[in-house]
Structures are given as structure tokens and as C-alpha cells.
Amino acid sequence: MPAIDPRLLYLSIPEMDADHERLVAITNKISAIVEQPEFRQKDFSAELRALKDYTLKHFSAEEAYMAKIGFPKLAEHKVQHEKIIEALATLAAEGPTKGARIALSLRLFTQVWLFEHISGHDAEYAKFAKANT
Ligand SMILES: [Fe+2]
């Protein structure tokens, strides 16, 4: 699977774009780890932790931003964030025992789900911001 180009996900909100870029960078690293001929659990665990920490940080910053601009679908968006955090926690809990298999699911999860979230749900508040600020 090719690396994601973060420019495809730009929302024209610099602070959110910077966060998304960082998330995409971690995802691309995870992708590279999965593609190594020999799976390195230590590298994988470190990136998984980074992904979890940064996702939490980003979601709270993003929720604060949506509150600031008065985005009407904030509650709904929060539910989406919670679902992603739950899925990440499950993957993180299984990481040390299932190794390479979890790395594969995580790659899919981040590439597909996070990508869809940013270009779908996040794009909605960006549209609102443009129209209302
Ligand atoms: Fe986001």
C-alpha cells in the first residue's frame, strides 16, 4: 500500500492540517514497519503508542476548535472520535501478543478509517468554518 500524501487531506485550517500531517506521518511509518521483511515489535509498539497519544491530543484540540467556531454537529463528531479511540485501544491491547497480525490491521485501520474521518467528518467543520467565520 503506498504512503498517504497528507496534502490530500488539507482542510485549509493550519493548526488542524499540522496535526493531520503528523498523524499521517505516524501512519506511514507503521505502514513501512509492516512492509519490512522482518517484523520489529519494538518499533511497532513505539509507533502505536505515538499514534494513540497524538490521536488523543489531536481530538481534544479539534473538539476545542469546533466548540470555538460553534460547529453545530460537535456532539456527533465527538462520538466518531470516541469510536476511533476505542478501536485504537483494542488494537493497542492486542499489539504485544499478536504482533505482525495487529500491525496489519492497524495499517488498514489508520489508512482507511482515519483517512475517511478526515476527508469526511473533519471536512464538514472546515466547510462550516469557511462559511461562518
Ligand atoms: Fe481531525
Ligand SMILES: [Fe+2]
Ligand atoms: Fe475529527
